[in-house]
Amino acid sequence: MKVRCSFQGGIHPSEEKISEGTPVEDLGVPERVVVPLSQHIGAPCEATVSPGDKVKKGDRVGQATGFVSVNVHASISGVVKSIGLFPHPLGRPLPAVEIESDGEDAWADHLKSHEDYMDLSPEALKEIIRDMGLVGMGGAAFPTHVKLSPPKEKSIDTFIINGAECEPYLTADHRLMLEEAESIVAGARIAMRSLGVHRGIIAIESNKPDAIEKMTALTEDMPELEVTALRVRYPQGAEKQLIKTLLNREVPFSGGLPMDVGVIVHNVGTLSAIYKAVRFGIPLIERVTTVTGSGVREPKNLRARIGTPIKVLIEACGGFSADVGKVIIGGPMMGVGQYSLEIPVVKGTSGILVQPLSEVEEGIAHTCIRCGSCIRACPSRLMPTILAVFAQREMFDEAERYDVIDCIECGCCSYVCPARIPMVQLLRYAKAEVLARRKKAA
């Protein structure tokens, strides 16, 4: 097995894929769901239902506003109880539709399946993908149809199917590749058709040999698809690092996108969802998510309806096993700590990591001893320690000159820092300030 890694920097934390051998379990229908109207990067939806309305599974409850926006759908059948502000994984309460289950779990009757979906035009495919509320399911939740609609002047030659899953602990993509490989490949072919691309690379880290084997066998007769094993190195699954490794192309700095180097990257979960949307007309109303960490009794990979409160998932895993320190949505490197168990699973929820108090890192920052570890670990080739000083002193012009906006917030710098300086937090602050200033100036 040829294993590739060519991006600079990065780290290799303990992989902790404790749930990789656990098949995906269907969580079933929760009593109630809270479906946020903003589960994607871009403009929030407008609610299309009112309290008291009856909805069925797959009914649209939120309408996209603008191009960079997607619909949201009812993930259970029942009655709309309220529309208001609810806890959201991003940290502050945001508008959401609360639905109470009628226990029937009935499908909406307008779902349109396409047996001959590969005969649909690229435009028709993108239309369906947009209507079905698809977003990137690797975590960033960028609307899928936007990524599939590069401007005409950008010629795309390569499509990357991202199965790297480089975050420690997370195994949802791994299980999906083992259990639903066919849907991922079918979804990839749909995406490639809508882009008019004839070369696809399925990229998987080498710690998932069974998934590599499965994908290789499945694509044997498909000359347009190849499988590549990647060296286990975080953040190998970050788009820019993935493109660098596979094609030795660097996405231009200061706001460049993969399409600038002729590449579109999609996560395996997104592709599986694309297939289900196009083939069966099923909107994005459920996803596989990993519930893991030594803070839960029985780590699992669960298929959960969008809007299910995370406490339902944690209960399905036997509940907490110890004094809980942190409940994190996402992985340990980039995930966001949560304040409430009422937070719903959203389209971008790749995992729920429960850290016992004993494992929580107490970051008491000391002064920088200029060891340079952060510079060697930075996959964006920035100087995090210098940027951290600029952020602390609010020297935003200097931070901009040192390319702070190219920080991908992967967390490698903070991870390696012997002085435990919260670098990502500081860089994120400087980045936000610089971006806000640019917006103001424009």
Place this chain on the structure above:
Amino acid sequence: MEDRQFILSSSPHIHSGESTPRIMYSVAAALAPAIATGVYLFGLRALWVVILSVAAGLATEAGAQRVMGREVTISDGSALVTGILLALNLPPTVPWWVVIVGSAIAIVIGKQIYGGLGYNPFNPALVARVILLISFPVQMTTWLKPSPLFSRAVDAVTTATPLGAMKTHLMVKGSLEGFTMGELWNPFIGNIGGCIGETSVIALLIGAGFLLYRGYITWHIPVTFIGTVFVLSGLFWAINPDQYITPLFHVVTGGLVLGAFYMATDMVTSPLTDRGMMLFGMGCGAITIVIRLFGGYPEGVSYSILLMNAATPLIDRYFKPKTFGWRTVSSG
């Protein structure tokens, strides 16, 4: 399962476990072979110098931090390392009060007046060594002939360092004719006159190997430093072997190996990037050779490192890594 208080803090939520004390104690451990060899070669007096230097360093740091109303951080290991490095840079005959004065200078003038660990522009141990060298030239340059522990027959015999002997010979005779540099095996194992920790190349390399393996130092500074000394001294030797001694002699004698692996690599006072470190190492090597060959002092490693310490902020400014994606933009 009711809501409870969860800890909220920024990602990442895991850490490598690396810490400043771990780095410092590793450096101290890496210097153990050099300390042991120094004690073996120069007797228990060498051990007393190390102990005194470390004790005075820790006491000064605690005192200085208390006076300035800062948190006392002597357990972070940095004063320990400074104390050991200063001791290893002193002659075995050094009077006890010079050790204490030196250690206090290292901590106060070398480090604390700048704000403590991380803010000092110069290597504290070298600041102290150079101030001592200027202030107490006799006490700082009285060298002992090694006489291995437990085998000493008579009282200590003074001698000159190989570099000192060579410089004197050159000044008196005008050329190297008649100068015997002896077997280079002697400086390699440490059987020459010199500072407590600088004479044994092999003991220093063992510790350096450990630091390289742990990733606390990289090859960039030591290799460019020693390489530059080798190349430049080799150049002069090739042109005029009557006036200039072999490059290998320059590499294994004096404080070069100690300086290149343990002093020039000091994280706080050396550049941040690999390319910056390489320029830094080359600068150290060039200045060392200029002082050794054309200066008044027989040895120039300490001065070269201090001068390059001063250049570090400039080097860091110039050698900024090229941001990911930069090349793509510039090329088209």
